[in-house]
Amino acid sequence: MSASSATLEIRGVTRRFGKNTAVSDINVSIPRGQMVGIIGRSGAGKSTLLRMINRLIDPSQGSIFFDGAEVSSLHGSPLRRWQRDCAMIFQQFNLVPRLDVLTNVLLGRLNHRSTVSNLLGMFTHTECAEAVAALERLDIARTALQPAGTLSGGQQQRVAIARAMMQQPKVLLADEPIASLDPLNAKVVMDSLRDINLREGITVVTNLHTLDTARAYCNRIIGMAAGKVVFDGAPEDLDRDAVRTVYGADASGADISEAITSTSVTIKPKIIASAGPLEPAFPGY
Numbered sequence: 001m002s003a004s005s006a007t008l009e010i011r012g013v014t015r016r017f018g019k020n021t022a023v024s025d026i027n028v029s030i031p032r033g034q035m036v037g038i039i040g041r042s043g044a045g046k047s048t049l050l051r052m053i054n055r056l057i058d059p060s061q062g063s064i065f066f067d068g069a070e071v072s073s074l075h076g077s078p079l080r081r082w083q084r085d086c087a088m089i090f091q092q093f094n095l096v097p098r099l100d101v102l103t104n105v106l107l108g109r110l111n112h113r114s115t116v117s118n119l120l121g122m123f124t125h126t127e128c129a130e131a132v133a134a135l136e137r138l139d140i141a142r143t144a145l146q147p148a149g150t151l152s153g154g155q156q157q158r159v160a161i162a163r164a165m166m167q168q169p170k171v172l173l174a175d176e177p178i179a180s181l182d183p184l185n186a187k188v189v190m191d192s193l194r195d196i197n198l199r200e201g202i203t204v205v206t207n208l209h210t211l212d213t214a215r216a217y218c219n220r221i222i223g224m225a226a227g228k229v230v231f232d233g234a235p236e237d238l239d240r241d242a243v244r245t246v247y248g249a250d251a252s253g254a255d256i257s258e259a260i261t262s263t264s265v266t267i268k269p270k271i272i273a274s275a276g277p278l279e280p281a282f283p284g285y
């Protein structure tokens with residue numbers, strides 16, 4: 001069975017670290033153009049799932065497909081091509097702090113180029129113009145010649161997004177992209193991700209610490225608990241019971257705030273017996 005066009009298919013994926021199962025038999029299909037938020041307590045397996053999608057780590061079991069091709073078995077240059085098509089940004093930005101912002105953004109192009117041009121460290125005028133345009137779009141072109149390490153956290157995350165866009169990705173993964181940012185910068189970064197999703201139609205899959213952010217920005221929310229998917233649906237379907245299932249509150253637990261964070265949850269976890277996904281409701285998909 002082949003996946004439909006540009007769909008990301010996660011089929012029966014499990015990842016173990018020693019005796020610990022971080023991700024357990026996940027089955028998720030993400031059609032092109034969705035903006036998906038993954039929520040759950042700390043340790044639920046959110047980062048592990050994202051890292052398997054772009055092959056920073058490999059599944060212990062199961063397969064991941066994109067556009068009908070199995071990406072979980074790629075090696076060598078096909079794997080590099082997938083990692084170019086599937087850009088990733090991180091909570092800690094992962095820029096090269098001593099290099100200027102423009103060069104950091106241009107590094108997003110490395111996988112598009114020959115080894116020789118990379119060794120010579122030469123970028124074309126077109127590539128430089130594209131990098132400046134990416135910075136302008138994120139409203140940080142004025143920082144282009146500053147060392148990236150001198151920028152604020154919010155600015156650095158915008159540089160990381162510009163670098164990801166230079167990869168001309170089909171999928172953008174974001175691992176807690178706003179967890180280190182103040183609310184204003186968090187909004188700028190989330191607005192940028194939404195803009196990329198809407199204008200370019202790029203699939204965005206992002207781990208998020210706060211429920212209200214997931215509700216505000218994502219048209220689909222996947223809730224994880226103990227390595228399993230325990231909710232998969234539209235934000236309006238994420239009712240109080242579903243939130244409790246994801247975060248593990250018991251029936252007598254205190255009210256769960258919409259600003260809940262996966263690290264701030266102190267309520268006792270409930271054992272999740274069944275992890276079947278709920279019916280997603282996405283008009284148009």
Ligand SMILES: Nc1ncnc2c1ncn2[C@@H]1O[C@H](COP(=O)(O)OP(=O)(O)OP(=O)(O)O)[C@@H](O)[C@H]1O
Pocket residue numbers: 017020021022040041042043044045046047048049262
């Ligand atoms: N490289 C690793 N080696 C060993 N165990 C790991 C490794 N990476 C993750 N784990 C374990 O896998 C489980 C899931 O971790 P993961 O980071 O995916 O959770 P998370 O939901 O992203 O949490 P957080 O919100 O705190 O980032 C945890 O028990 C974690 O300790």
